[in-house]
Amino acid sequence: MSRIVALEVSDVRFPTSRELDGSDAMNPDPDYSAAYLVLRTDEGPDGHGFVFTIGRGNDVQCAAIELLAPHVVGRDVEKLCADLGGLSRELVSDSQLRWLGPEKGVMHMAVGAVVNAAWDLAAKRAGMPVWRLLASLTPEQIVELVDWRYLTDALTPDEALEILRAAEPGRSERLQRLEREGYPGYTTSPGWLGYDDAKLARLATEAVAEGFDLIKLKVGAALDDDVRRLGVARAAVGPDVRIAIDANQRFDVDTAIPWLRRLREFNPWWIEEPTSPDDVLGHAAIRNAVAPMRVATGEHVQNRVMFKQLLQAGAIDILQIDATRVGGVNENVAILLLAAKFGVPVCPHAGGVGLCELVQHLAMFDYVAVSGALDGRAIEYVDHLHEHFSTPVRIRDGRYQVPIDPGSGAEMLADSRQRFAYPAGEVWRGGS
Amino acid sequence: MSRIVALEVSDVRFPTSRELDGSDAMNPDPDYSAAYLVLRTDEGPDGHGFVFTIGRGNDVQCAAIELLAPHVVGRDVEKLCADLGGLSRELVSDSQLRWLGPEKGVMHMAVGAVVNAAWDLAAKRAGMPVWRLLASLTPEQIVELVDWRYLTDALTPDEALEILRAAEPGRSERLQRLEREGYPGYTTSPGWLGYDDAKLARLATEAVAEGFDLIKLKVGAALDDDVRRLGVARAAVGPDVRIAIDANQRFDVDTAIPWLRRLREFNPWWIEEPTSPDDVLGHAAIRNAVAPMRVATGEHVQNRVMFKQLLQAGAIDILQIDATRVGGVNENVAILLLAAKFGVPVCPHAGGVGLCELVQHLAMFDYVAVSGALDGRAIEYVDHLHEHFSTPVRIRDGRYQVPIDPGSGAEMLADSRQRFAYPAGEVWRGGS
Known part of the structure; x- marks a missing residue:
C-alpha cells in the first residue's frame, strides 16, 4: 500500500x-x-x-x-x-x-x-x-468529479450526464483523429507590447510559416499604437490569417467600446479581457456594443460561479479556461460542462510557464468526451520555457500533438x- | 520629518x-x-x-x-x-x-x-x-480617494461629486445628531447555530432588553431546525422586533427559493448570503422569488466591481460592507458612493474580532457625508473580544456611540x- x-x-x-x-x-x-x-x-x-x-x-x-x-x-x-x-x-x-x-x-x-x-x-x-x-x-464518473454547489440553477448533474452520454458514441473516432491530426493551436509569441514593429512583423510572418492560422496581439496601452501595430501585423500575415487582440483588463466598459470599434477595421477575431474579469455585466455590455467582434475571457476568472454567470448573461463568445487559476482539473471539468451546455467554444489560455503542458489535456478531453467539437477552438501557444519540463508540448504545423507520456505534464526537470x-x-x- | x-x-x-x-x-x-x-x-x-x-x-x-x-x-x-x-x-x-x-x-x-x-x-x-x-x-477630496477603474459605467467621478455636494448642507446637523444619539446597531449574539434553543431564547430576550430592535439568526443547516429556532426567537421577542436571517452561502439558487419561502411566515427582515457571494445573477433570481423578503450580502464580496454589479442587477436590498475584505477605507468609500447612487441602504457586517471597531467609522461617515440617511440602516454588533482593543466600541440602548479617540479603532492592546x-x-x- x-x-x-x-x-x-x-x-x-x-x-x-x-x-x-x-x-x-x-x-x-x-x-x-x-x-x-x-x-x-x-x-x-x-x-x-x-x-x-x-x-x-x-x-x-x-x-x-x-x-x-x-x-x-x-x-x-x-x-x-x-x-x-x-x-x-x-x-x-x-x-x-x-x-x-x-x-x-x-x-x-x-x-x-x-x-x-x-x-x-x-x-x-x-x-x-x-x-x-x-x-x-464513464459519464457517471465524470459527473462525480464535479462540485455541484452553486451550479444547479444553470446545469444539473442530470443535464451533464445527458451531454456526456450524447458524446459517447463518437469518442474513439475523435480520439483517433486527435492522435492523427493533433489539436489546433494559436500563438501569442509575436504580439507582446514590449516588442518593436520590426520584431512584431518578423514573428508574425514566422508564425504563419510555422502553420498557425490565428495569432494574438496585445493592445490597450495607447490607441494610436494599437492601430499601427494591428496594421503592421495585418500587412505581415495578409487578410486570411486570423488576428485576435488582448487588452489584459485595461479598459473601463465605456472606454472599451469606442476603442474596440476603432479597431474593427482590422477585423480582429476576438477581443480578450477587455475589462475586469469580475465584470460579468460589463463583458455583456461590451459584447453587445462591439459585435460582430467576439468577446473572450477566462484566464483570470476565479471559479465556476463566475463562468456560470458569464454564460448565463451571454457575456462571452469564447471561454478561456486556465489550468492553474481555478480549483484544478475538477473545477475545469465543471467549466467545460457549462460551456457545452451553453454552446460556447473553449479556447484555453496558456503560455506563462507550464500552462501549455497542463491545459492541453483539458482541451483534448473536451473534444473526445464533452463538446465533441473542434470548430472555433484553439489552445494558446507561446514558445517559452518548455525546455524545463520533462514532457514538453509538441507542436507541429500549428497544432498540439497529443501527449503520450503518463501524467499531467506538470513535472518540471529537477535541474531547472x-x-x-x-x-x-x-x-x-x-x-x- | x-x-x-x-x-x-x-x-x-x-x-x-x-x-x-x-x-x-x-x-x-x-x-x-x-x-x-x-x-x-x-x-x-x-x-x-x-x-x-x-x-x-x-x-x-x-x-x-x-x-x-x-x-x-x-x-x-x-x-x-x-x-x-x-x-x-x-x-x-x-x-x-x-x-x-x-x-x-x-x-x-x-x-x-x-x-x-x-x-x-x-x-x-x-x-x-x-x-x-x-x-x-471636501467632496473633491473624497472623490480623489477612489480608484475609479471599472466603475465609470455605473458611477462617474462627476456623479459622485453631485451626490457628495447634495449632502454637504446637512453635514454639521447630522454630525451633531450622531454625537447625541449614536448610530443604530443590531445584534447577532443570540443566533449562532451552535447554541441550543434555551440559550437562543435567553439571549434574544436579553438583546431586546438591551435596546436592540433587530436581531439576527443563522439558518441553512436544516430546514426543520430553522423553522423551530425562528419560532423560538419570534416567541421570545414578540412580533415587533425585527429578525434577520443569515444562511452564510449555504444554498444553491434553486434550493434557496423554496427554503426561504417556507421561512416567510416568521417575517424575516432580510435573508443574508443566501448563496455564493460571487453569484450576482443568483442573488437577483432569489430576490425576485422571495420578495417581499429583503436580500442582503457583502461580507464576502471581494471588491467594488462585484458590488457594482449587485447594484446594477438589482440583486440586493441591503448592501453589507466589511472593513477588511476589500481594499480598505478607499474601496469602501467607492462602495458607499455606489450604494448612494443606487439608493440601497448599507448595513455593515461586523463581529469577528475588531470589525465593529473598524466599520462603524464608515457607516458614520456615510450618514454625515454620503447618503445622509439612517432609515433602514444598522451596524451589526456582536459582543465578543472588544476588550482586546485600546478604543473598544461603545454601545448604548442598542446604538453605537460615536468614536471619539483618534484613529481607526484597529489598535489592539499590546498585551493581547x-x-x-x-x-x-x-x-x-x-x-x-
Missing part, C-alpha cells in the same frame, strides 16, 4: 522580465514563476503540480499550498486517486481556509495545484496522460527547479 | 472554536484571528491595521501583508497621509502581486489592511477618529497581541 509521505513545495522563478517577454498593458515586467509542489509517495510515482504566478508573491502562494498538507499527507494513494472528486470537495470545504477566498485568489489556486498534483499522480499510476485518463471515464529556485538558485544568486 | 521605518506583522488568534461562538452553517469551528500589522514610524503615532480571518491561513495572510512593505517602508509619513488615494492605487497596481487576485482574496485583503493602517496613522496625526476625518474632507500570538502566545502554548 502506497501512502503520501510529504507535500514538498518549492519557489521557482524565471527572470523573464529581463527580456520583456510576456509584457502587456497590465503586466509590464513579469518574472514567470511556479509555486511548485510534489506529492511525495513512499512507493511508485509522485504527483507534481504548480500555480503559475508572475513573480513577487510566489512565496506566499507556496505557503498557501503548504497549508493543505494535512489534508493529503499520510493518505492512502490508491483511495485518494479513486476519489478525486472527494479530494477536490474536501479541500474547497476547509472552512477556515475557505474564509480566505472564498474559492478565489491565492487560497483557491493553492487548492487547484494540489488537486492537479493528485491528477498527475493518478495518471502516472494509471500509465496514461491525464487527457486520456479523463476520456476513459534547482537552478531557478528563488532566491537561492544560481540564476538569482548572480543578482537580477 | 517622520518616516515609516518598518511594517511589523503579527499572527494573533483567539481560540473561539472552544466555545462555538461564531458557528454557522458554513463555518462550524472558527478561531477568530487577526493578521495584524503596525506601520512603525520614527516620530509620532504608528498606524495599526489587520485582516480578520477565522484561523488556519492567518499566517499566509500575514505573509501577504509583508509583501507590501517595500511600498511603504522609508516613506515620508506626511506625504503618504496626504495622498491616501494614491497609496491605495499604488498597492492595487503592483502588477506582479495583482496577478494573485486580481483584487480579490488574500492579496487584496492584504492591500486593505495596509491602506487601513495608513488611515489609522493619518487620523491619529490629525487627532481625529477616522469617521470624522473622512467627514471633514502577545498573549494570543500564534503559536507562541500563552493561550496557545497550553495545547488545543
